[in-house]
Amino acid sequence: MHVKIKVKVNGMEHVHEVEPRLLLSHFLRDTLRLTGTHIGCDTSGCGACTVHVNGKAVKSCTLLAVQADGCEVLTIEGLSTNGTLHPLQEGFHQEHGLQCGYCTPGMIMTAADLLKNSPKPTEEEIRHALEGNICRCTGYHNIVKSIQYAAERM
Amino acid sequence: MSATTSYIGKSVKRVEDKRFITGKGKYTDDIILAGMVHGAFVRSPHANAKIKKIDISKAKAMPGVIAIFTGADVAAINGVPCGWQVNFKNGDTMKEPKHPLLVADRTKHVGDPVAFIIAESREEAKDAIEMVSVDYEKLSCVTNPAEAVKPGAPLVHDDVPNNICFDWELGNPKSEVEEALSKASHVTTLDFVNQRLVPNAMEPRSYIGSYDETSDKYTLYTSTQNPHLIRLLMCAFVLGIPEHKVRVVGPDVGGGFGSKIYHYTEEALVTWCSKEIGRPIKWTSERAESFLLDAHGRDHVTKAEMGFDKDGKILALRVKTFANLGAYLSTFSTCVPTYLHGTLLQGLYTTPKINVDVTGVFTHTNAVDAYRGAGRPEATYILERLLDLSALEMNVDPTELRFKNFIPPFDGVKQPGYQTQVALQYDSGNYHGVLEKGLEILDYKNFRKQQKESAKNGKLLGVGFSTYIEACGIAPSAVVGSLGARAGLYEVGQVRVQPTGKVSVFTGSHSHGQGHETTFAQVVADKLGIPMEDVDIIHGDSDTVAFGMGTYGSRSLAVGGSAIVKSIEKIVEKGKKIAAHKLEASEQDIEFVDGKFTIKGTSKSLNFAEIALTAYVPHVYPADLEPGLDFSSFYDPKNFTYPFGCHIAVVEIDRETGKVDLKRFIAVDDVGNVINPMIVEGQIHGGVAQGMGQALLEGVEYDEDGQISNGSYMDYCMPRADDFPMFETASQVTPCPHNPLGVKGAGEAGCIGSTPAVVNAVIDALWSSGKKVKDIRMPLTPERVWKAMN
Numbered sequence: 001m002h003v004k005i006k007v008k009v010n011g012m013e014h015v016h017e018v019e020p021r022l023l024l025s026h027f028l029r030d031t032l033r034l035t036g037t038h039i040g041c042d043t044s045g046c047g048a049c050t051v052h053v054n055g056k057a058v059k060s061c062t063l064l065a066v067q068a069d070g071c072e073v074l075t076i077e078g079l080s081t082n083g084t085l086h087p088l089q090e091g092f093h094q095e096h097g098l099q100c101g102y103c104t105p106g107m108i109m110t111a112a113d114l115l116k117n118s119p120k121p122t123e124e125e126i127r128h129a130l131e132g133n134i135c136r137c138t139g140y141h142n143i144v145k146s147i148q149y150a151a152e153r154m
Numbered sequence: 155m156s157a158t159t160s161y162i163g164k165s166v167k168r169v170e171d172k173r174f175i176t177g178k179g180k181y182t183d184d185i186i187l188a189g190m191v192h193g194a195f196v197r198s199p200h201a202n203a204k205i206k207k208i209d210i211s212k213a214k215a216m217p218g219v220i221a222i223f224t225g226a227d228v229a230a231i232n233g234v235p236c237g238w239q240v241n242f243k244n245g246d247t248m249k250e251p252k253h254p255l256l257v258a259d260r261t262k263h264v265g266d267p268v269a270f271i272i273a274e275s276r277e278e279a280k281d282a283i284e285m286v287s288v289d290y291e292k293l294s295c296v297t298n299p300a301e302a303v304k305p306g307a308p309l310v311h312d313d314v315p316n317n318i319c320f321d322w323e324l325g326n327p328k329s330e331v332e333e334a335l336s337k338a339s340h341v342t343t344l345d346f347v348n349q350r351l352v353p354n355a356m357e358p359r360s361y362i363g364s365y366d367e368t369s370d371k372y373t374l375y376t377s378t379q380n381p382h383l384i385r386l387l388m389c390a391f392v393l394g395i396p397e398h399k400v401r402v403v404g405p406d407v408g409g410g411f412g413s414k415i416y417h418y419t420e421e422a423l424v425t426w427c428s429k430e431i432g433r434p435i436k437w438t439s440e441r442a443e444s445f446l447l448d449a450h451g452r453d454h455v456t457k458a459e460m461g462f463d464k465d466g467k468i469l470a471l472r473v474k475t476f477a478n479l480g481a482y483l484s485t486f487s488t489c490v491p492t493y494l495h496g497t498l499l500q501g502l503y504t505t506p507k508i509n510v511d512v513t514g515v516f517t518h519t520n521a522v523d524a525y526r527g528a529g530r531p532e533a534t535y536i537l538e539r540l541l542d543l544s545a546l547e548m549n550v551d552p553t554e555l556r557f558k559n560f561i562p563p564f565d566g567v568k569q570p571g572y573q574t575q576v577a578l579q580y581d582s583g584n585y586h587g588v589l590e591k592g593l594e595i596l597d598y599k600n601f602r603k604q605q606k607e608s609a610k611n612g613k614l615l616g617v618g619f620s621t622y623i624e625a626c627g628i629a630p631s632a633v634v635g636s637l638g639a640r641a642g643l644y645e646v647g648q649v650r651v652q653p654t655g656k657v658s659v660f661t662g663s664h665s666h667g668q669g670h671e672t673t674f675a676q677v678v679a680d681k682l683g684i685p686m687e688d689v690d691i692i693h694g695d696s697d698t699v700a701f702g703m704g705t706y707g708s709r710s711l712a713v714g715g716s717a718i719v720k721s722i723e724k725i726v727e728k729g730k731k732i733a734a735h736k737l738e739a740s741e742q743d744i745e746f747v748d749g750k751f752t753i754k755g756t757s758k759s760l761n762f763a764e765i766a767l768t769a770y771v772p773h774v775y776p777a778d779l780e781p782g783l784d785f786s787s788f789y790d791p792k793n794f795t796y797p798f799g800c801h802i803a804v805v806e807i808d809r810e811t812g813k814v815d816l817k818r819f820i821a822v823d824d825v826g827n828v829i830n831p832m833i834v835e836g837q838i839h840g841g842v843a844q845g846m847g848q849a850l851l852e853g854v855e856y857d858e859d860g861q862i863s864n865g866s867y868m869d870y871c872m873p874r875a876d877d878f879p880m881f882e883t884a885s886q887v888t889p890c891p892h893n894p895l896g897v898k899g900a901g902e903a904g905c906i907g908s909t910p911a912v913v914n915a916v917i918d919a920l921w922s923s924g925k926k927v928k929d930i931r932m933p934l935t936p937e938r939v940w941k942a943m944n
């Protein structure tokens with residue numbers, strides 16, 4: 001049995017028939033071929049799959065695609081506008097906030113949500129906000145600096 | 155060569171970032187091939203069990219299922235090999251049982267694959283797993299290496315007595331060490347476990363095998379650190395297919411830390427099966443499978459003793475280690491507890507007598523292999539814990555104790571390298587320097603005052619030191635060959651100058667976060683006097699890159715970078731011939747500076763692009779010279795490189811809960827010359843976080859049934875952003891005297907130095923409150939620390 005869903009992703013309307021058990025993360029990656037959203041675990045513990053659903057950061061592996069029916073989804077691919085990098089993307093580049101890049105889209109999407117709600121976060125607030133996102137490469141030091149970089153410019 | 159450098163030594167922002175920050179990275183699981191199908195494994199739920207019967211008929215009838223392979227189907231195929239032979243003390247070859255692609259008769263650890271299901275979709279393949287019925291007879295198992303060698307312990311392989319893979323020894327004769335220890339005025343003894351860790355690269359392993367009938371050619375996409383090595387092992391040792399008929403591609407790879415060096419059974423299986431079924435097959439590990447099956451790290455059970463004379467000079471060191479190898483030998487598993495561990499036990503000290511004895515042991519657990527640092531963190535942990543603990547026991551200052559025992563500075567040029575008691579010869583070092591710098595940043599005197607004062611206020615502050623050395627730039631082929639390596643460890647670098655003077659560089663190194671596309675381009679651009687934008691670094695594809703040994707052991711720049719420099723030298727040499735001919739001068743009179751070939755002392759010159767064009771349009775050209783400007787080089791290092799440094803941790807312990815708070819972390823590292831300080835610092839940060847993770851948070855636990863009891867991110871405590879302060883890093887530069895860039899390598903340093911520093915800090919805090927605790931088992935969880943305090 002397939003279910004018809006309508007989801008707006010990065011500003012574009014998509015209508016698809018999906019299996020009810022399909023996760024939003026797989027829908028984005030496999031159906032829409034938006035592979036910037038990564039999958040790093042099966043227990044919703046790593047944050048690599050973080051996207052925005054109706055403006056809030058959500059781990060897309062915790063949601064079924066059918067639950068996103070009628071929602072607006074923003075992924076890393078939709079973050080820059082007209083070829084201009086989002087200040088967070090710029091920040092991660094300037095402050096060397098990434099190494100292998102696997103956690104990066106999730107980190108950036110989480111940070112974007114943080115900065116929306118708390119435009120000038122303290123170091124502690126930043127570290128706390130990143131609790132649900134694991135990075136094995138950077139030791140987080142430069143990720144914190146990347147987010148501070150963006151906060152200063154937004 | 156270029157006289158001025160405009161890129162080397164600068165924190166140039168990474169060129170590879172663009173694709174990663176916009177979601178355009180291409181990892182293996184992102185790739186979809188036409189007609190591709192999906193694989194899933196039936197895995198043993200038992201550590202040690204006989205397979206009495208396996209029935210796949212129901213699963214085969216499931217929707218979407220294309221084929222199912224079992225152990226019987228692959229029985230004729232070789233197992234995956236081990237790349238390093240370690241011999242028993244009596245000269246016998248190590249025990250090397252077959253590691254089959256699928257198990258037919260007896261499983262040897264939880265997760266051992268029993269059947270491989272291929273279906274149209276990932277979900278259909280997974281749905282069929284439960285429909286395979288396997289009749290197991292569960293047998294008893296053993297997971298601890300010190301237990302596994304005892305008489306009567308369950309055997310992992312029936313033909314390996316006492317589960318011993320090898321026993322091995324290095325250094326001075328035992329009798330001499332014994333004698334020195336007996337004369338010591340103080341001996342510090344430490345019995346401890348260096349616990350098992352899961353590497354946890356954030357990208358799970360992923361493989362796609364495909365076969366093209368018309369060309370009789372296979373392609374394997376794999377999240378690996380070394381595509382050529384995988385091709386070699388898979389073709390020559392496992393599948394017996396000719397190498398020129400196999401292309402191995404390692405696209406963007408989301409971290410490795412060692413766990414993606416090895417040739418895994420799944421790689422060979424998807425490749426072999428793709429021909430059997432005539433369609434490309436993808437298999438991507440789930441995180442639960444990563445916990446079970448990505449080669450683990452560490453897992454040593456060790457007893458170490460260090461003897462001092464009455465002045466605090468180290469007289470001798472004795473180490474006995476039982477190293478857990480798991481159920482099967484992973485690619486480099488045997489060299490980790492031996493040649494990457496025993497050889498590092500000189501540390502930074504002049505210890506005159508050292509003996510290390512290692513027993514490599516099979517257990518009913520997942521394979522253990524190199525994990526960031528590989529053997530060197532284990533050695534450093536022994537030494538640095540012993541140093542700080544001895545200082546406490548002898549009531550002397552731990553930094554004074556180190557200064558007293560450091561090997562004096564030597565540059566490896568005017569002063570010779572330092573010959574250790576454990577086979578290695580250090581290249582260059584200034585060990586006093588890094589500790590002095592670290593103490594300055596810490597403001598040591600003040601810290602001790604502060605520690606006393608805060609004790610009055612009920613706070614528990616502690617400081618821990620670790621002055622480490624590692625052997626990197628792996629490795630001189632003849633040396634490692636004589637020690638049992640079954641491969642050479644050189645690297646390949648090809649520099650292809652295009653007719654317009656733009657440059658494509660092909661390297662056998664593989665970047666999975668290290669930033670080679672930036673650092674290698676910095677080197678090439680400076681050496682050729684051209685802008686970085688004119689240089690492209692290409693890696694990770696066996697069809698484009700001639701050959702390569704890949705990235706691990708902090709070897710990329712020291713070995714891979716040196717291979718590139720060698721090719722650049724050949725280009726400049728040929729360029730001089732072309733320039734001499736065109737400028738009607740003698741070759742000796744041509745110099746190459748800042749991208750120009752100039753007649754010395756004149757202003758007559760040709761720039762790099764003009765020479766390149768001439769090489770490809772050879773109208774006015776030396777008669778005896780081939781056209782073209784494209785050179786490839788193999789660089790085999792003359793020695794290992796030896797980065798070193800000083801790590802200092804400051805912790806505060808909550809008396810109520812035992813929770814350890816890392817207040818400060820200072821890392822002073824000497825990794826030789828630095829091409830890109832930003833990238834080196836990033837490597838140090840990441841390494842320190844992993845090392846601290848081992849000290850305070852991480853550790854995989856096997857229960858008595860051989861089950862992993864914390865195999866998910868819910869249970870295995872990964873370091874997270876709020877576990878750390880900002881790190882305080884500083885550097886010192888002692889160039890490597892034996893490679894052209896003077897570099898030593900920075901990938902593992904952070905992970906090697908940090909673990910003992912953090913543990914030492916906790917022990918120091920406890921002693922400062924009168925609790926004379928020798929050891930707390932890692933990870934130092936609040937519960938364990940609380941128990942030690944109460």
Ligand code: FES
Binds near residue numbers: 045046
């Ligand atoms: S993949 Fe969603 S949290 Fe890990």
Ligand code: FES
Binds near residue numbers: 097098100102138
């Ligand atoms: S950059 Fe590799 S996991 Fe974060």
